[in-house]
Amino acid sequence: MADPRTSFSRYLTEKNESELHVLLKQGVFKPLFLYHVVSFNFLPWVALLIPKRQGGQYFRRLVLALNLAYGIEALRTNRALLGGNGYMIGMLVAWWLIWSATLFVFSDVERDFQRIERTTTDIDGPGLKPGREISSRANTMHSDVDNHAQFYWQAYPSKFTHRIEWCAGLLFNLRGPEWNWRAPRLGPIPKTVNEQLKSGFLSKHHRIENDASCLTAKVRLRRAFRTCLTSYLILDALKVIMMRDPYFRGTVEVDVVPPLPFSFLASIPLGVRFYHCFFSCMGVYIALNFVTSFNPICFLGLSLAFPNASRKLTGAPLDSAWLYADSFGPFFSPTLDHGLAGAWGQWWHQLFRYGFTATARWVLSLLPTSWGTKSDVKRVTYIVIGFALSGFVHACGSYTQFKGTRPLTGPFSFFFLQSLAIIVEYTFKAVIVPKTPMSSTPRWLRRTTNATIVFFWLLLSGGLIADDFARGGLWLMEPVPFSPLRGFGLANGQGWWCWQGTWFAYWSDGTYWGSGVRVI
Template sequence: MADYAFQRYERIVLNTQIQLELLIQQGEAKPLLLWHALLPLVLPIIALLVPRRTWGWLLRPILSVTTLSVSLEIIRYRRVLLGANGYMIGLIMVWWLVWSMTLLVFNDVERDFRRIVRTRSTTVGDKTVRQNGHASNKEHKQSPVTRDTETLVWKPYPQSLLPRLGWVIALVLNMRGPDFSFRISSLDPLPPLLDPKHHSAIKKPACPSATIRLRAAFLRFFIAYLAIDFLKLIIIWDPYFFGALSAPPPFPFDCFPAIPGLVSVYHSIVSGTAVYFALQYVTSLNPIFFLGLSSAFPNASRALTVTPLDAPWLYADQFGPITAVLDDGLAGAWSKWWHQIFRFGFVSTSKWLISLLPSTLSSHRSIRRIIITLVAFGISGLMHGSGSYTQIGETRPFSGTFLFFFLQPVGISIQGLCSRIIVTSLARHGLPPPRWLRRFGNVTFVLGWLLFTGNRIADDFANGKMWLTEPLPFSLLRGLMGRGWVCWRTPWFEHYDDGTFWGRGVRIL
């Protein structure tokens, strides 16, 4: 059984590679070159480097349109196998459009944004000169003592080019803004020196030390690595995850079809768990790499950048506390527990759209909340639906992936309405529900709603062959089974040249 499953998996991988090359040869798809993928990243940096008061006011709209054109061309024609069978290409391109508009159109970064940087200051003190423990002949004469101290300060948009380059690159790459003034609320509190007005009233626990944060990151990485290795094995055994949606699960799950709906629940749970650990695996690399290296080599870190990379408050966990699901239900699951990488881009887009409404509507709190919620899930659906579209397979970007995300605000509304009705009714009869019962109800609804809607995105993942991706360089389980220890066996890049300027460069395979 195991040999057949691995042979089937390797055959599907090979067939997908052949399918991509045939699509390119027939002109139905084009290869993606490395500089194509980097261009949407570089263009906003160039636009932000030019101050608005000079030519920035003209350059930024032009480069925004150029970024849009390049991204749409990539989404429409360019295909790769890397990144979950091309899924990440579509997702990243749509997100980068949103992020570019956030920085170039929806906000005035020169006027409103500040960055936390490390700076050195010199203090001069007095010291009495003493000899052998006694005051010298000129014991009242003071000698100046110069001390270099390192502090953190808020730095606005720099006026000189070289500091501006570092400031802009840090801005473009910091989507949660841990070292910027737009930092999202779920991050760790700032040091009191930087945020004195909120320090006394802060309700968050103190930020862990660098050692504790690194230890936690390594633990998350290790657990995620083992979990992905195990889940990948389950996925290889089950043909469902490669597009055979009607195929029954393998042993020991072959009894599930006897219970209606259980197979769908099983596939949704495996898919959701795999996505969760994949995110934990990737995001744990940020503190491991940056915090670990800057702590090990502090002098090199200070020489390379003014960002305080060794500050542990820069590396807040990507996922919030699970108590958010217990206390706030589906709304808490998405807004507090699940990762908030894209939060500022979503909120900025929402606020910009709200600013276009008449004041009678834009000032209404309920309308603002509804718009922010719909925009956030709408953009999420568009991003992930675009990822579905750029995969090589028979996917359903709209009716599958997009609809999954757009159904989440429906579930939030249903749960909020039901909670108000039930709690009000019980309280009216002198039976206010205890906390444990409210939490049980929240968790039950969240699990039920996610399983009810989850098959849409899980089936689309399977149809798009997302699970062909190999996130781990080495597999402990497959090595012990004699299937080889190394997972990354094929190259990721090759030189490509179709005779044109746009078609010449390093191809992403």
């Protein structure tokens, strides 16, 4: 007999699909077509390919305006259930608008961006492989004894075929591991690579280690496979737990005792809140680890398996292990030593960091010079803008979910409050503490205080976003195609295969623009 609690989770998913189908038929919402997704991503790529001397800057502004117009329309009317009950629609649209503005307005693509590229050398002597160009900032390079490679900075290419993959690498990149805007918290750059680049950018902002201390490509690939498998199994376990709990099925306003073995938490003050926040955080953390593990598996794995094809397709050194750092940093040391700022800035993923900081930098450029150059003003601007944009991205995801959510008072408030808490934390530590006897407290006491503040602050504020995740049906999605736990009977009646129904279907309202392959 099927467990009614787990069966009800699947029933809710099917019910949402039926309700959305009716609303689409009535014209309340519009379907999300595949051509929407393709054009939203393809147009910025085309805009990047056109140099400024050929009118590229005007076309980029036009594409940004078109994407902004469509993005607003998509947030208002386009709905699909794929991706967390529609959560990914709003989240990706919001981020893509921020990223497009970063590339087209806040930056000059041809002046500001450079990528680390590699050219092979002849064994008999140095020399660039024919067909590969070097930017004006490239310098005399030393060959790597292992693969006879030379590394250099490549600016906006003049050759069109080179520009195609260079622009694609810039557009579809989040942390920039091979770019001059490389996220600060990525792994070490090999010393030999940095010596060849000699621009000083990496040596100022990143750890430089001897090649012997860096992970090899095969070790990095094995770690990625291990992370992928471990995350898969944990996601399966989290899904089984969440299927049995009414809270994660959307019953947020009613106090419900958690299912066994967590029912004892109901007798502990804040116990149920901790349980909900913890599993919500774990769900996001493990899901991101799982998804991002495919980056090294696909790109590093394929470049190792087909090295010649990889080097013909792109100048980026895709077989270099230092491109594939872990998505999350260490948790304990940053949190214990730096509190909230350490937890958010050094532990949590930095996938959207450059888009947020570029926006903050642009805002600072609009301020009077006497303000924009002050360290405190810059610090507050970066913190507030960064968390406000993060709140905007997650609020848009909440807004496009096919359920009654609270985007402003939920996810946006959660992230914006984090910025205020970090500012208060910094002010207290930098201004108040040095003037009191607490400045000489032992390290263990400071760490204990940081841990206590972080724990209770996130526990109290975490409900804003955790409740909205549950309310919007984010946890109704099936994260894995087949479930070992459910297959062995830990969720009665579920079976091994989890992905039921279809993801895509043809839809037509009788018009040209209203017809196509719909994302379900």
